Amino acid sequence: MTEVNPDEAVPEEQPAYKRASIFRNWISLSGVIVAFGSLFAFMLLFAIDMMTGHSNPYMGILAYLVAPVFLVIGTSLLIVGAVIRRSKIARATARGELLPKEVQLTRRRYKKDLVLFAVGASIFLLLTAIGSYQTYHFTESVVFCGQACHEVMKPEFVTYMHSPHARVSCSECHIGSGANWYVKSKISGAYQVYATAFDKYPRPIKTPISNLRPAQETCEQCHWPPMYVGNLDRTYNHFLADKENTPYSVRLSLKVGGGDATQGPIGGIHWHMNVNNKIEYYAADKQKQNIPWVRVTNPQGVVTVYRTEEFQGEPEASAINVMDCMDCHNRPAHIFKSPNDAVDLAMSVGILDSSLPALKRRAVEALTAEYATETEASQKIATELNRHYGDDPRVGSTIDAVQQIYSNNFFPEMKANWQVYPNNIGHKDWLGCFRCHDGLHSSADGLLNIKADDCNACHTIIAQGKGEELNLLAPKGLEFDHPDGDFLGLTCSDCHTGALQ
Ligand code: HEC
Ligand code: HEC
Ligand code: HEC
Ligand code: HEC
Ligand code: HEC
Ligand code: HEC
Structure with a gap:
């Protein structure tokens, strides 16, 4: 069945078609679903974030970066489908053949297509909802902040895990609550992902962080300033x-x-x-x-x-x-112990045996030397201490303890240690x-x-x-x-x- 479009002069011998009908193809329709799905995910994420009151930096990446990417993909599919169909129509018209079949969801005859479309779209939207919600939860976790960008955040994550604030989430100090900071963190969060993906981040990460939130809005949410100590x-x-x-x-x-x-x-x-x-x-x-x-x-x-x-x-x-x-x-939260303090602590609690001659000096020297990687540090610390205490039965546990101090406080890959953070x-x-x-x-x-x-x-x-x-x-x-x-x-x-x- 053909319809004549009154606005267009269609030659009598050619079957007429609606210009809009170029969108009636499966590629364009999947584009529409993807685009709707991303809009839906955006609104969902936005709503969750507003309702939970506090926010996390990576919500922004999902809502303002990932969702829009899918919107672009959806729109592109829509256009690609239309372009393909238009060229097919043009070809068919030129050769005087029948026009390619169009997907029509509103006609009775195409009820099967409609059902297919509705089922597909519903499953897609459902998966989007579950997916966004799960991803949202994941990005809020300390695991994500500290470990997803493993190498970059490792120094801060490891030192944080050994700090009095190990049970306070990263976002409670770095983001806090409120719309203004929320948006700022979105922007810097998105930049961080870019910097990580393209290896543009500084080593070590610079401090003080220029957009660190004032203490009144972070620390003082837990610590009451008038408290008398x-x-x-x-x-x-x-x-x-x-x-x-x-x-x-x-x-x-x-x-x-x-x-x-x-x-x-x-x-x-x-x-x-x-x-x-x-x-x-x-x-x-x-x-x-x-x-x-x-x-x-x-x-x-x-x-x-x-x-x-x-x-x-x-x-x-x-x-x-x-x-x-x-x-x-x-x-x-990020306490990079100096070699002097770390060795003193280990000695005072007996992890390092202070009866080993000149151990304070040797251990601090081994920790202070320059190493390119943690593996190299581990090996050289062992070699060095073996050289001094090789004959002593305590050498094994001494090496273990010094290597442990190193891996908790020194991060050669990120050039992070006590020296760079006053x-x-x-x-x-x-x-x-x-x-x-x-x-x-x-x-x-x-x-x-x-x-x-x-x-x-x-x-x-x-x-x-x-x-x-x-x-x-x-x-x-x-x-x-x-x-x-x-x-x-x-x-x-x-x-x-x-x-x-
Ligand atoms: C108790 C509050 C608190 C918590 C919790 C916290 N931070 Fe920090 N963080 C800070 C402060 C304060 C600074 C700024 C340090 C400075 O200016 O010397 C900072 C600095 C940083 C820096 C810049 C580099 C540096 O070491 O100074 C990074 C990166 C960082 N934090 C990541 C994290 C990550 C990842 C987590 C969670 C695993 C986290 N932070 C948890 C308070 C916190
Ligand atoms: C989400 C709550 C929370 C936030 C936010 C928070 N703290 Fe704490 N802080 C704690 C808790 C809980 C402890 C006590 C830990 C313990 O005793 O086990 C603590 C302990 C401390 C201590 C004592 C640690 C010690 O070595 O004795 C200091 C100092 C401190 N916080 C400063 C800060 C500063 C500065 C900030 C902001 C950058 C901050 N806190 C943000 C919960 C928080
Ligand atoms: C002038 C520097 C200075 C400022 C500003 C300051 N503190 Fe302290 N605070 C100290 C020192 C020094 C100690 C003693 C503990 C130490 O040396 O680690 C201390 C101790 C603490 C303790 C541990 C108390 C305890 O009973 O163990 C907490 C908690 C604390 N400060 C929180 C805060 C908070 C929250 C703020 C901001 C509202 C703040 N401090 C501002 C220097 C400061
Ligand atoms: C002229 C250089 C110099 C100055 C200035 C100085 N120290 Fe020392 N300090 C030393 C030396 C050298 C040692 C012995 C180090 C060793 O044998 O480990 C030492 C040892 C120490 C120790 C015990 C060992 C250690 O490594 O912690 C403490 C604590 C200490 N000094 C605190 C201070 C304080 C606090 C000040 C400032 C009020 C200060 N020093 C000023 C050179 C200095
Ligand atoms: C402006 C205040 C202030 C003055 C003045 C001051 N101190 Fe301190 N001092 C502190 C604080 C705060 C700490 C605690 C640091 C910490 O918690 O790590 C400290 C820590 C110390 C420590 C222990 C450090 C360590 O790691 O072993 C020594 C020793 C010390 N002071 C000696 C001195 C001497 C000696 C003088 C005089 C020359 C002096 N202080 C003057 C504030 C001061
Ligand atoms: C940014 C500058 C600054 C820093 C950093 C600073 N103070 Fe102060 N502090 C001051 C000023 C200003 C005063 C008031 C001096 C006056 O009244 O003459 C003061 C006063 C004090 C007083 C006397 C308070 C009273 O009872 O009247 C103490 C104690 C003190 N500071 C300790 C510290 C300690 C400990 C630290 C390091 C943890 C520190 N200050 C770091 C600026 C600073």
Whole structure:
């Protein structure tokens, strides 16, 4: 049966056809199903994401990248089908043959086609729904964030698994909730997939991450800033790099205090918390290790600016940071232990036997050497330790322990280790607190309150040394008895780098 299209002049002898009918072929129709399926998947993913309140970065890849790709595929199929059919029609017309059969779903005669189409489409949409939902769940998991892009995220994933936050999901710190960040994370998530696929990512991954969300919206969702901590008693166990691995420990009472008067006296280290006082700073370098300018606004609104002597201008407004948790706790989840700290820890708990002569030095040396891959590191660590302790029955377990430290904290393929990620919580291996408390920052009214050599201001040294010495507590605080003697005029991190001094 032919219909005459009144808009087109169809020659009498040729069978007429509707222009739109070029879409009535199986290829174009499958294109329509795929396109609808992707739209459907997009809406579903979007709805799930809105309803669950929090989001994950890879939802964006699914909703804004994968779904649209299928939309494009669907549309392309639609066009390809139409082009093929049009050329078939043209050929048939030229030769005066019968036109190719068209798929017509609305006619009774084609009921079978309609049923086929409906069943096919339903199965496809159902599978799309199940598929998108499952994929969504997968991308939310820590497994996906930490392991799907295995090599890229391995350093962060492994260190995270050994951190106090091992049970907090990546997205709770890196995304948080809310529409604005949600979209930002989509964009950067999509970029990350591109960077991974085309090997465009930097090694190591750079920090600080420029779009890391402020602590108020991540950390402070779990940690209540007004909380009063008071004093924390911590012992730092070390071993010297001499033949005897001489133990040296220092026990500190850290004056963490608090920043909210309803919970306890305001003061101590958490005085900086954003609750009562506002602290802003300008960093001259990307890694925020050089801070020449600090501004404090107290609860009465009085503003004080501290500067180093070299820096006399005013920083640009856009370069001013508001101090938050992460300016001190910048490594809460990805703790790359330095060789010095990792070996000290293993020795203090007995995983490494401190009676093996000069083991502290040898182990730190083996860990600090440059290796191209983890396999190479493993082999060379074994060779090196065998050379020194080959005759000792403890050599096997010693090698295992050092290799374990290496694989937990060193990632040569990504060039990631303690050296590339400054840790700002203390002041021994990095400037940390001494970025501001170095005795070089002053305002019109005088020096910034606490200077680096006020050793009992941020903490009280309540015991130090080894053995019995550690049981002689001095609540008033001791003068620091540095194992290597005086270090006049130098800052700890001038000598201490996390490796051997
Ligand atoms: C407790 C919060 C928290 C959790 C949980 C967390 N991160 Fe991070 N992450 C951070 C902070 C803070 C930084 C910025 C560090 C800095 O500026 O020095 C960071 C940095 C990173 C970096 C940049 C490289 C680096 O090491 O600094 C990557 C990549 C990263 N995180 C991935 C992950 C992955 C993957 C997970 C889950 C397996 C995860 N993060 C879990 C807080 C977290
Ligand atoms: C989803 C909740 C959650 C988020 C988000 C979170 N934390 Fe935590 N954090 C915890 C829990 C739970 C612990 C306690 C772990 C334990 O005691 O086993 C903890 C422990 C800590 C500790 C003490 C660790 C130690 O070494 O004693 C610090 C410091 C800390 N978090 C800082 C942060 C910072 C900074 C951020 C933001 C980058 C953050 N947290 C984000 C839940 C969270
Ligand atoms: C001026 C630096 C600084 C700032 C800013 C800061 N902290 Fe701390 N915080 C410390 C230090 C130092 C400790 C002592 C523990 C240590 O040395 O690891 C500590 C301890 C903690 C602990 C462990 C308490 C315990 O009982 O074990 C938590 C949790 C914590 N901080 C969370 C936060 C949160 C959340 C914020 C932001 C609202 C924050 N801190 C801001 C320096 C800081
Ligand atoms: C960005 C600069 C900056 C950094 C980094 C910084 N502080 Fe401060 N801190 C200040 C300023 C400014 C003050 C107020 C000084 C004044 O009042 O003269 C202050 C005050 C303090 C006080 C006295 C609070 C009170 O009771 O009045 C302590 C304790 C302290 N800081 C410890 C630390 C520790 C520990 C760290 C490292 C974990 C640290 N600070 C890192 C800027 C900084
Ligand atoms: C601005 C505050 C501040 C001042 C001033 C300060 N410290 Fe500390 N110190 C800290 C904090 C915070 C930590 C805890 C770091 C951590 O949790 O890893 C620390 C840790 C230490 C440790 C243990 C580090 C380790 O890994 O063994 C020693 C030792 C120490 N301080 C000695 C000193 C001496 C000596 C002085 C004076 C020359 C001094 N501190 C001045 C804040 C300060
Ligand atoms: C002039 C260089 C120099 C300066 C500055 C310096 N140290 Fe040391 N420190 C050494 C040397 C050398 C040793 C002995 C290392 C060994 O035998 O392992 C040592 C040992 C230590 C140890 C025990 C062993 C270890 O590796 O942890 C601690 C803790 C320590 N220093 C803390 C500090 C602190 C805190 C400061 C700053 C307040 C500081 N040092 C400043 C050179 C220095």
